[in-house]
Amino acid sequence: MAASNKCPVWCDQRHPDGAVHRGEVGETTVSGLRIPVVILQVPGGPADVAISGPVYVEIHADDRDDMAELLGLAGQHALAGLVRQADALARGGAQ
Numbered sequence: 683m684a685a686s687n688k689c690p691v692w693c694d695q696r697h698p699d700g701a702v703h704r705g706e707v708g709e710t711t712v713s714g715l716r717i718p719v720v721i722l723q724v725p726g727g728p729a730d731v732a733i734s735g736p737v738y739v740e741i742h743a744d745d746r747d748d749m750a751e752l753l754g755l756a757g758q759h760a761l762a763g764l765v766r767q768a769d770a771l772a773r774g775g776a777q
């Protein structure tokens with residue numbers, strides 16, 4: 683087997699080689715709704731951080747700090763922390 687796609691440390695899926703890596707960093711509740719923060723990565727591509735759940739917002743790597751700041755300003759400190767945690771994991775996993 684040639685280039686095997688070893689999963690990044692944050693991937694929590696059991697999947698065949700070549701499938702998208704996905705890891706849930708954590709979740710919080712906003713207005714009674716479950717909001718998970720996830721990392722997704724097409725093998726060979728960059729690791730993307732997204733807020734999931736009832737909405738789906740992919741956060742550009744350059745915008746994660748600002749998004750976390752905005753969420754903190756909005757009082758969503760748990761969600762802000764998850765975005766920061768996901769950013770750190772995604773950057774580490776991209777090496």
Ligand SMILES: [Zn+2]
Pocket residue numbers: 688689690693694695697702703704
């Ligand atoms: Zn994986």
